[in-house]
Amino acid sequence: MPRAGKVCTGTRGVRCTEVVPAGTRCPACTRRAEEQRGSARARGYDHRHETRFRRAVLELHPICQLCGRDVAVHADHHPVDRRTLVLRGEDPNDPRHGRGLCASCHSAETAKAQPGGWNRR
Numbered sequence: 758m759p760r761a762g763k764v765c766t767g768t769r770g771v772r773c774t775e776v777v778p779a780g781t782r783c784p785a786c787t788r789r790a791e792e793q794r795g796s797a798r799a800r801g802y803d804h805r806h807e808t809r810f811r812r813a814v815l816e817l818h819p820i821c822q823l824c825g826r827d828v829a830v831h832a833d834h835h836p837v838d839r840r841t842l843v844l845r846g847e848d849p850n851d852p853r854h855g856r857g858l859c860a861s862c863h864s865a866e867t868a869k870a871q872p873g874g875w876n877r878r
């Protein structure tokens with residue numbers, strides 16, 4: 758008798774041992790794969806734009822805009838954050854909305870802007 762099924766193809770990062778009809782996934786993996794596809798698409802889209810924004814900002818600001826001393830490695834949205842720009846209908850990937858920061862200034866700024874931090878308005 759031919760085998761009716763084979764082991765589930767699994768999900769990225771997950772090895773599955775469920776036996777399912779060939780070429781299909783078990784329900785749990787199907788759900789996980791769908792979630793991964795969704796988030797990967799969102800990430801991929803953002804990532805391309807993020808890269809363009811970052812490169813342009815770092816070209817404009819090769820030196821950290823805060824300390825003026827270290828090489829800028831982070832493109833930060835400033836003074837308006839990305840979400841606000843999107844809400845205003847502006848292009849959040851326009852390098853005019855960014856500034857270059859070095860690693861230590863960037864982490865200091867990120868800590869300050871954390872929701873629930875003292876800087877919350």
Ligand SMILES: [Zn+2]
Binds near residue numbers: 765774783
């Ligand atoms: Zn599975």
Ligand SMILES: [Zn+2]
Binds near residue numbers: 821861
């Ligand atoms: Zn700096």
